[in-house]
Amino acid sequence: MEWDTIGTPMDLVLPLLGPLPLQLGGALAPAATAAPCLVDMATAALRHAPLVVLVVLQLYAVGAGGADAATDAAADAEERCSKTLGFNETLVPKDRSSQDLVFCNEHHKRTCCEKNNTRQVLTAWTAFAHDRSVGCSQMSRLALCATCDGDVGSGLKARKNLVLLCPSFCSRWFQSCLADFFAPSGSGRLQPCGPGSLVCSPLREVTEESAEFCSKIGDFAVSSQEEEPDSCFDGVPAAKSRGKGPRAVWARPTPRLKPWWRRILDGQLPPELQRLKYQLQGYVPGAIVAFVAVLFGWYIYRDAD
Numbered sequence: 001m002e003w004d005t006i007g008t009p010m011d012l013v014l015p016l017l018g019p020l021p022l023q024l025g026g027a028l029a030p031a032a033t034a035a036p037c038l039v040d041m042a043t044a045a046l047r048h049a050p051l052v053v054l055v056v057l058q059l060y061a062v063g064a065g066g067a068d069a070a071t072d073a074a075a076d077a078e079e080r081c082s083k084t085l086g087f088n089e090t091l092v093p094k095d096r097s098s099q100d101l102v103f104c105n106e107h108h109k110r111t112c113c114e115k116n117n118t119r120q121v122l123t124a125w126t127a128f129a130h131d132r133s134v135g136c137s138q139m140s141r142l143a144l145c146a147t148c149d150g151d152v153g154s155g156l157k158a159r160k161n162l163v164l165l166c167p168s169f170c171s172r173w174f175q176s177c178l179a180d181f182f183a184p185s186g187s188g189r190l191q192p193c194g195p196g197s198l199v200c201s202p203l204r205e206v207t208e209e210s211a212e213f214c215s216k217i218g219d220f221a222v223s224s225q226e227e228e229p230d231s232c233f234d235g236v237p238a239a240k241s242r243g244k245g246p247r248a249v250w251a252r253p254t255p256r257l258k259p260w261w262r263r264i265l266d267g268q269l270p271p272e273l274q275r276l277k278y279q280l281q282g283y284v285p286g287a288i289v290a291f292v293a294v295l296f297g298w299y300i301y302r303d304a305d
Contacts, residue, residue, distance in 0.1 A: 079092045079093065079154050080092055080154060081093065081112035081153050081154055082112070082153060082154060082155040082158060084155070084158075084160055084161045085112075085147070085152070085153060085155070085158060085161055086117070086161075087112040087113075087117070087153055088112075088114075091112065092154070092245065092246070093110045093111055093112050093150035093151075093153055093154055093238070093245045094110070094111070094112075094245045094246055094247065094248035095108070095109045095110065095239075095244040095245050095246065095247045095248060096108050096109075096111055096113075096114075096248045096250070097109050097244070099248065099250045100115045100250070101113060101114075101115060101118045101148075102115065102118045102119055102122060103118040103119070103121050103122040103125070103145065103148075104118055104121055104145035104147075104148040106145065106237045106239070106240075107145060107148040107149050107150065107237050107238070107239060108239070109237075109239035109244035109245070110149075110150035110237070110238045110239035110242065110243070110244050110245040111148045111149070111150055111153060111239070111245075112148070112150065112153030112154065113147065113148035113153065117147070117148065118148065121144050121145055121147060121148065124144050124218070125140060125141050125144050125145075127191065127192045127194060128140035128141070128144070128192050129141075130192070130194065131193075132177075132180055132192065133176070133177070133179060133180055135176035135177075136176045136177035136180045138176075139172060139173040139176040139177070140173070140177070142173075142235055143163075143165070143169075143173055143214075143218070143220070144218065146163045146165070146233045147163055147219075149233060149237055149238050150237075150238035150239060150242070150245060151233070151238040151242070152164075152233055152238075156231070157231060157232055157233045159221045159223075161219065162219050162220055162221040163219060163220050163221070163233060164220075164221050164222075164223050164227075164231065164232045164233060165214055165220050165221070165222050165223065165232060165233055166222075166223055166227070166228040166229055166232040166233060166234040166235075167210075167211070167222055167223065167224075167225055167228060167232075168228060168234060169232075169233060169234050169235045170210050170211060170213075170214040170220075170222050171210045172235075173210070173213075173214065174203070174210035174213045174214065175210075177203050177213075178202070178203050178204045179202055179203070179204070180192070180193075180202070180203055181193035181200040181201060181202055181203075182200065182201065182202075182203050182206055182217075183197035183198070183199055183200045183201075184199065188216065189216045189217070190206065190213065190216045190217050191217070210222075
């Protein structure tokens with residue numbers, strides 16, 4: 001409804017202007033003279049008040065959205081996979097469960113590892129699986145698979161190119177392998193005793209320090225007690241403590257089709273030929289008998305001539 005129809009709502013407008021001066025000697029004070037102008041301004045402001053409110057809300061939403069975007073960008077940058085650890089730095093830890101990873105199943109739902117990375121871990125673990133106690137083999141698998149943990153892969157639980165183990169996890173690994181045999185390798189490092197090792201000794205005779213064992217057996221470093229467990233790997237997968245990552249895009253590879261002649265040799269015939277093959281198998285004995293009879297008759301006929 002227009003203001004001109006109902007008149008200026010002075011009861012709403014005048015309180016906004018504040019108290020007006022009284023008449024003095026039949027003449028209005030300067031402030032009172034300017035009151036009609038101020039009334040018109042206030043009326044126009046009230047008329048456009050909804051638009052002003054919408055503009056303010058829009059500016060607030062844009063500002064909040066920008067802050068959220070900046071926060072998301074910072075979190076995304078923090079979560080990106082580490083190039084130092086050998087991962088694709090353009091990616092973030094993702095859910096790759098039921099895809100093509102071949103090892104470290106506990107990390108598949110939040111990992112930077114791809115198929116080749118899991119193959120490398122599996123190859124490294126074979127040395128710990130050969131002629132090793134069950135406890136040492138299992139703990140070694142957990143330690144080696146830490147590379148595929150989402151927090152390790154993004155650098156949150158890594159130090160440069162080394163997996164950062166918590167002291168408690170390192171101690172459990174060390175204790176589980178005390179009776180197993182290890183051998184020295186180059187640069188003062190340790191390796192599981194294998195068929196080609198010259199000198200092997202039980203781990204308890206090699207070192208008494210768990211941190212020394214963990215730092216010499218692979219690409220590991222041991223954190224301080226203060227960093228545990230938020231900044232070091234304690235054996236709990238990030239997929240379990242933080243939930244699975246965004247689903248990775250993946251398409252199941254199409255099986256490579258063998259040449260037609262190879263499929264025939266392998267007995268892989270199309271359904272039509274397969275049915276024809278079974279039908280012809282019933283005529284094979286009769287065909288052989290008929291062929292022998294024709295051949296025998298031909299010999300008799302030739303001798304008669």
